[in-house]
Amino acid sequence: NKIGVILDWVPAHFPKDAHGLANFDGTAVYEHADPRQGEHPDWGTKIYNYGRPEVKNFLIANALYWVEECHVDGLRVDAVASMLYLDYGKRPGEWTPNMYGGNENLDAIEFIKQMNAYIHSKNRNIISIADETSRWPGVTDTDNETLGFDYKLNDGLAEEFREFIKQDPLFRKGVYNKLTYEMFYHYKERFMTSVSYDALDGSSIYELAAGNNKNSRLADVRAALGYIYTYPGAKCISLGNDTGILMTGEESVKEAWNRFQENEHKDMLIYISQLNRMYRSEKALYELDDKEEGFNWIDNYNAAETVLAYERISKDNEKLLIAVNFTPVTREKYILHVPVMGRYRILLDSSRFGDGGENMHDSKEVICSSIETDVNDKYELSISIPSSSIVVYKYEAYRVRKNNERKN
16 A cells, blocks of 8 residues: 555663563563663663573564564664663663673664664664664664664754744744754764654643744644755654644544644645655655755855745756745845855745745746856845745756847
C-alpha cells in the first residue's frame, strides 16, 4: 500500500517487571549484576550487558525479526546517548569507568555498530534512526569510524524552534538566531528534523504558537510547517502537528475527527497535501540534504522584521527560493539579493490556505532586476511576503537578449 512503517525500538534499557528479563533465572542474565553498570537510577530500569555475546545476539536477532519477518522499513533507536555513556544520569560513585578509565561504554558502541552493519547487510532499504541527544561524533554514515546510523534526530533544531515559535511574534526578533544557529553544525551528521511532542516539550506547534486567536495560530502552524519542509534534513512530523490539532490520546483523536469538519482545519488538510506534493516533486528539497552545496542563505540577518530567506538546490542545479515571515505584518516590496538572474515562479503561498487569506500575488512569477547590485555581484528581487506565512518560488533561467538581436 506504499506505506512505510518505522518502529520505535528500545535496546537501551528494560523494566524490572517480574515477568520480564530482569534476574531472568534468578541471576543477572541480560543485565550486569553490579547495579553501577546494570541500572538506570533516573528511570528505574535495567541496562543490557552488551558485552555478553548472548545478549548482543538476542538484541540483533530481535531487530532482524522486525525487519525480515514483520517487514518494517525502519528502526528509530531510542535513548542512544544513555547507551554510549557509562555515567549517563549517574552521580560520582554510581558508575564504573571502562578499561581505559573513560566514561564511554565500549561494549554498547560495538553492539550498535554490529547491529547497524547487520541489518543493512540483510536489507539495503532499511533505515536506522538514532535518538541521540549528546554531541557524540560520527553517529551517522557507513564507514568504520561511525555508529552506522542512516539518520540522527535533530533535537537541537527542534528545541531551538520551540523556543522561537512560543515567543510573542513581536518579540521573536530577540531569538531570531535560534532559526539560524543550527546551520553551523548541520553538515556534521545526516539529520532528520523531528517535530514530535517530545521534541516540543509535550506540546504541539499550535499550542506553542503565541497568536491571539485560532486563525493567527494556524497561520503560524502553516509557516512553521513550510519552514520545516523546506529546511535541509529528512522529516518526522507527529500526528496532529500536521493539521494544527493536538492528538496525544484517544479522546483528543476523537475530537480531532470532528474538528476536521471546520473550514479552518479543512484548509490545513489541503495545505499539508500541497506541501507533500511539492516535497515529492521538487528534487531540490531532498537530494542534497546533507551537502553544503544544497543550501544557500539569501537573508539570515533581518531579525528586526523576522524574515528568513534561503535557496534549496538539487544535484542538477534546480533552485527553489524560500522566504518565511514569522510576524503578523505583511512585508511588501521586500528586497532580496539573489545570485542569478531569471524568473521566480510561485509554487506555494501559505497565506492562501487560511481564513481570509491575503492572495496578494496577482502574478504567478517575479523577475529579477537586470541591474547587478553592489552586494557581492548579486541581483535584486522584489517580492511580497504575507503576514505569518511562507512563500516558495522556483527559479527559471531566461536568456538575456544581446543588443544586436532583433525583437520577435
